[in-house]
Amino acid sequence: MKTIAIIPARGGSKRIEGKNIQLLGEFPLIAHSILYAQKNSEIIDDIYVSTDDAEIKKTALQFGAKVIDRPVSISGDLEPTVSALKHALQMIGPDVENVVLLQATNPFRPQNLLREAFEKYKKEDADSLFTISRNHQKFGKIVNNKFQPFNYTFGQRSQDLEPLFFENGLLYISKVSLIQKDIIISENAIPFEVDHIFAHVDIDAPEDLEYAAFIYNKIDGKK
Template sequence: MRVLAIIPARGGSKGIRRKNMVNFNGKPLIQWSIDAANKSKYITDILVTSDDDEILEYARKTNGVIDLKRPKELAKDNSRTEPVLVHALKNIDKEYDYLILLQPTSPLRTTEDIDLAFQKLINSEGASLISVCNIEVHPYKSFKVDKNGFLQGIINNEFPFYPRQKLPKVYKPNGAIYIIETAIFLKLEKLHTQRTIHYEMSKEKSLDVDVLTDLI
């Protein structure tokens, strides 16, 4: 079984200048994901895709990492992740059974998380997996404002007043781990399928570095 980990790391960033190469507790932010992938017992190859020459050179000098130049049109602030993954898969010589997306902005995700998530997926009936964490404020308790300026419950007007225990458990993706069968991804070009399972992580490990306060 061949498993490719893709780490997308563009050069630009609004919240933190050159975020993916910024020092995070003694090493570049991107290195945390590279290290976690390198120690995985399932990942066959690691690919860093970037539009930035410095990041690509850094990846090239890192043992066991493949570097791939990404087109500028796939490295904009509003660029979606899926086309970046499609470009990577179509520009690498080898074929893989599974794709694991590891975003460098999740440095506290560990090798153990990656391997446990992968084990959970291959031992299930699922075709893909997304790592998640609990949502502190239940979305069913939220309101929206209607066209007349009045508050209306997102789902209905009863749920905002329900005890949390009576509402269904909900999660949000934490951006740390995405796993999918490669053939299915190339067919759908989406990370979420009709058979997506979840891997739950703690709030602490779900840190997503976006702005300076996250880094601190």
């Protein structure tokens, strides 16, 4: 039974035109996730891009991924990611056990992340795993025009905050049987903590792309 990577990448981005094929460093955005999957060939048997866009398809094929043509009916702004995964699996066939979901909008991942995460996923015989990072900010709400702290009290030091975490989107691993139930992360999913600057790169707006380019150039300059 196979472990495959699926990279959902629809067209029609509103904030960044042609977002998934915008250059980030020397490669189109989507290529970073394809190349990462290729570097983990000891785990990933095949790499698929699910898209409704001809230019994304062309780029994905150029970088060695297989392409699943996603129907327009499941390519809208409000369509959940699991719809693309389910459709891709229907097209691929029955010999897949695990899906590694790589989001094109999270282009950078620590080199050993997938290997370490997959080892834990297999060791604990989990049905799903997702990456998280600790938050170190002080949050609150505004109620009746007054600020109410949420995860701290006024005057409390940041280092004394109760640990809170966010889903950083770097990678997800799920059993096919779970995805077929319209679920990517189950209640029993393993949270895999990542303490890395890459966890804060998530491209949605133009300023996110600028930040990602800054990080890429900074890291590339150290090689």
